[in-house]
Amino acid sequence: MTELAYDVVVIGAGPVGENVADRVVQGGLTAAIVERELVGGECSYWACMPTKALLRSGSALRAARQVPGAREAVTGDLDAAAVLARRDSIVANWRDDGQVSWLESAGIALHRGHGRLSAAKVVEVTDADGATTTLTARHAVVVATGSGSRMPDIPGLRAAAPWSSREAAAATSIPRRLAIIGGGVVATEMATAYAALGSSVTVLARDGVLPSVERFAAEQVTQSLREAGVSLHVDAEAVSVHRDDAGTVHVDTSQGERVEADEVLVAIGRTPNTQDIGLDTVGLTPGDWLTVDDTMRVVDGGDWLYAAGDINRRALLTHQGKYQARAVGDVIVARAKGEKVDDGRWGRHVATADERAVPQVVFTDPEIAAVGLTAAAAEAAGLRTRVVDYNLGAVAGATLHADDYQGQARMVVDEDRKVIVGVTFVGPDVAELIHAATVAIVGEVPLDRLWHAVPAYPTVSEVWLRLLEAYGR
Template identity: 60%
Template structure:
């Protein structure tokens, strides 16, 4: 991609209306953390937001989706415990679930989030932010009024991503759901077609099937959750089918149409599928198309390439933090990057040296080596670091160690008929873990232990002395280590 321009050939003619040390574009959790860290270090900061303060995670992603999934997963756990049959035999109260979802999305009002920003001393500018040359950002308010902000030291772009819809005949007229509509829908559709077998597709298929929709999940590839170990997608697909969903792999949508009866999807084998709503969960694209990137020599709409301090390649003042840099499209990783970026910006502004070596305090190397992820399906699918295939492709000499979670006492106590699996990928030359995967009900809370083991490069021999409590699901660690020792 084109590198950022750092010359003064595009100096704005208009003097700035306000000047700050740092200007942040995007007031989601990533932008909030950049501004907060900069303010904590003594810099002045402004943050620009065109929608709701709090961003995608608060209103259309992490929080509402998990609020939808929580009762579904709790009911699945309860159905696996004798004595609760009468309490779990009927359908969920979808109205109560949706109302609770609304409360976690703050009814799509951002008053409390805006108050928090104000409490940090960061100045909030509402409107659409665009670069206007080096260290300049224009903010266009809803009424058309334009304000120009100048940054003494840095501008941080924290604009995230939006849903990427394929260019299919009839797409516009079909009015498909994206992740936003899927997490904010006001009622349960009778028939829901979900296109895409990644995290969003798998989670939303789980949620809406559990809330009473008849879900058909259409996956172009051979299985779900292709970025994880193959058994993760296999176990999730089996569970969805057992819950009543129709899961189809190796199938693509070629066209759509909508009429008074709903949506008709034409598939690549010539057959059709009828649904009341269709969700496309087929990927994300960076929200960089209308950011004024061309004013600093960058291509609008591109992912932004950064170094491990989150500074855009070729620039000494422009940072791209969170999803828009394509390093790890996860809220917690974006916040991790933001904490680093805010501290780095402050250190550079104050002339302090950086610690940017491997695992240095000012380096986002964990986005290369130890990215954790939880998929809140039934069963939960979690991973950190490399899969076996990824480790082998990277040239490591490795061994995969697997364990059936059903044989662990804590898992058997968690739910009758427990199904799950664990894998650790061991670097045989260094005797450390390169990756860990857990799949099973309730395993999301195990992942931090695996993340510490991978990020900390804890020797396998030392892990023997981290004794898991009995009887918990975490005892799987002992079983994995026993299998490795043989």
């Protein structure tokens, strides 16, 4: 057994763990990171990057077909093999050499293997050959093990070898028929991608399509999916699944229907990767999400244990996990040096933007880009609000962007403070609009000041002026 000591030990080398380790090293501490799979984690190889690669080709083709001149130049459909090859290139063919090289250049020690807590500030790493290395942290251990796909207890499902989001992202061929259980972000994005790639897609959306976003945005996506040939079964639940000897999957629904497919994707949510990381050795419950304070320190985990990213369930998004990583890295360095931690509402050492300023893009067709509170969530939070809607298709930049541009923008204003607390855009290529909204919300920019942020003409961003005009002075 090998024994080593570092200032900070991070379990999990996804983007969150990498950012934690980099932040503490930049702060003058030493750091080791433990990874049992690929350095770069879920986002790099089985989530954000490969799924957006699968979606991008279809998005580009649709965009070309919406502009005369380009439309006439398009003579065929997507080349599925070329799309998959591009996806493979983007994920470096599931090799992490580049990520490992970056760790080395950043001065971060990598220990490959399964990391488990064995005592306070102690992580045991078991490698593929069974050899064990004991890592002791002088200051902190950070859990950044992320989440995995949740698999429901539907009779016959596990025996039918279902796809999780990983298999959908890394598929080597396009199934002729794909059934999707779920109606959230992963379900709708993969329905969009696989329909464009030639699959006959059926979606069983028990709780409806994209239930957490503004209804007008979800309705546009629903309509678009149906126009793309996706069979949507809203309020339908899978009650049993069976794969026959010929390989066909049969899904029986609560509505008395049977869906037949070549593959079935389960996309109903996430579960924390905490089942086998030794939580019980430090008084916590394996399999639970880890509850943290705004400095990402684990509640009831002592003064040395932190958790960042999906694992704390605050915001299951890569960019928010990296934001938490920067905060926790800074706070660990500050505490290690005996400095006073700035724990004010927008202090550098806290991750308070996870409360009301979380941006997200759903890369369906059309895209949905949202940040902050929906109108319903703002009302439920007790805010006195005014909701302003505007037709994106009426903005000059949108008419240039595509013929018959269909989209909508919504701004939710806190009337007492005269600041924006929520924005939602739906329409083609609205993803790039959302950061301006994020800045406005996080910066709590008064509406009177936003009048002086003049959008360039003719761009789709001119919608900001139109929203302010609709609100009035």
